[in-house]
Amino acid sequence: MSENAKDQLAKGTWLTYRPEIKIMDCTIRDGGLINDHKFEDGFVKAVYKTCVAAGIDAMEFGYKADKKIFAPGQFGDWKFCDEDTLRRIVDDNPTDLKIAVMADAERTNYHSDILPKSESVIDIVRVATYVHQIPTALEMIKDAHDKGYRVTCNLMAVSTIQENELGEALEVLSNSPVCAIFIVDSFGAYYSEQIRALALKFLRAVEGKGIEIGIHAHNNQMLAYANTLEALIFGANRIDATMNGMGRGAGNCPLELLLGFLKNPKFQLRPVLECIQEHFLPLENAGNMEWGYRIPYMITGQMNQHPRSAIKMRAGKNPDDYVAFYDQMIEEE
């Protein structure tokens, strides 16, 4: 019966594992959006060591932001990920962990700030783009690829892209030298069945091209982990997650939950728990950084809106006035 048809479509069950699944820890990069990338070296080093101990495949440290657009004095070092910044933590990175940075379309001086691979400890350049920036993104992808990096593309705010535009975007990206294209649910707006449909659409677009599909979920509707599993089950092999779910607003798919699901014995949960206990709880308790599911983020997620208004509200005078925020959002819609 048709139930079986669905099972055939799914690429594995919770009892199996696919060795081709690779996890990217985005804790420092996405978490940096909470604190303007001002992490202590000790914290970044703890996350790095934990990734290595836990068998994580890659770790994203931050952005390659253009210093002409973003003043270095106003941001922490992880906004720019200079070579010496990275090497303070990873030295020559004598591990199997791949080092990744994000390069935002239109916010990166990629010609000069992305060095030739031979001069860099970076392994992967992740080009992040909104759909209207794709021409720029394509140039950046080519540039980084020609310099010797593995390049992926994070297609942001997919939930705001029209069907035909998305088709065109996938067409050009699947003919670029990326090794993976990520579905980015920037607003945490998607339900699992939409993620499934998207994963299958993305997979069809890259069929036979040797390009993997990835998923980057946000937890506005408490679905980051569930949606990540849905994409994974239907064939996404590149998975973004963060320790303790740290990330802007409602945060991301928690790495510790993901490791509980994946059955590949190379992944270890215990080092992640240790790191959260020793480094994340103190940070959370200090009260300067807030992340994780909360009702204002739910409201923006349900309305398919950028979380910026919810983040602003949480940082303001009435962080618990859910009703006023809801009324305001309804009014503005």
Next chain:
Amino acid sequence: MSENAKDQLAKGTWLTYRPEIKIMDCTIRDGGLINDHKFEDGFVKAVYKTCVAAGIDAMEFGYKADKKIFAPGQFGDWKFCDEDTLRRIVDDNPTDLKIAVMADAERTNYHSDILPKSESVIDIVRVATYVHQIPTALEMIKDAHDKGYRVTCNLMAVSTIQENELGEALEVLSNSPVCAIFIVDSFGAYYSEQIRALALKFLRAVEGKGIEIGIHAHNNQMLAYANTLEALIFGANRIDATMNGMGRGAGNCPLELLLGFLKNPKFQLRPVLECIQEHFLPLENAGNMEWGYRIPYMITGQMNQHPRSAIKMRAGKNPDDYVAFYDQMIEEE
């Protein structure tokens, strides 16, 4: 292609709604497991009024516990749900909201404590049973049905039941006078694909019997809402949820998330947000009651264990020692 087959199997999409879907608010009943059912009347009344304003179909207040087993001095009134206790809040319940109580197999003196319907403001008796208690549960179901109630059965800890036992349980329950059978993921151990398979199994068992399938999820792996949606999409029409996710341990499927998904205009989100803001945040901030996703509950959920060890750990001297708890659980497994 087979993708379409799956879509045909699903009973509606996120854009449609099925009027036959009914929501049970379990806030006071499941939340009562955190504080020995010692809620102030004002809080219970606020939840009741909110359910009415939000268009919720039914509200569960607590248990019908046997006073010979549970000493009334040690528990709040909602452990027993005497008629005068309920009427303090709902009077004669001049609303469309149905009043429900839970009757645990082997912990309820149902012969005397469940009054004839004509003498009670209760509409629905929810018989909760572990699989080995089903003979007792069947007697309780018959008793409550004969007294004039709508009766449902909550089949607890489904994740610990062997396949053939589950088949037998569904066989006898589907031939009893219940109007709904609930899948209860007591340990928060299930992934969505397991919930889907269970929902379809339960639905097949009751086919043509006029019995609905329900879902009661726990949030140990942050999947309570996702799993609830999965069951709902595949045909479960009876949905348990709680305001702010309040419930034992990791809590339940948050009602406010569920209302964001359901497109039936009879449901209203705003009153729920108002109630959470005015009544739940103060309770949470007072620090006497803890609920919601936390890593120790994740660990018991991942291991398909009762959350009691995690609850005990959170109430103990080292509530944040995740690693010690993990090591202990691994050792005991």
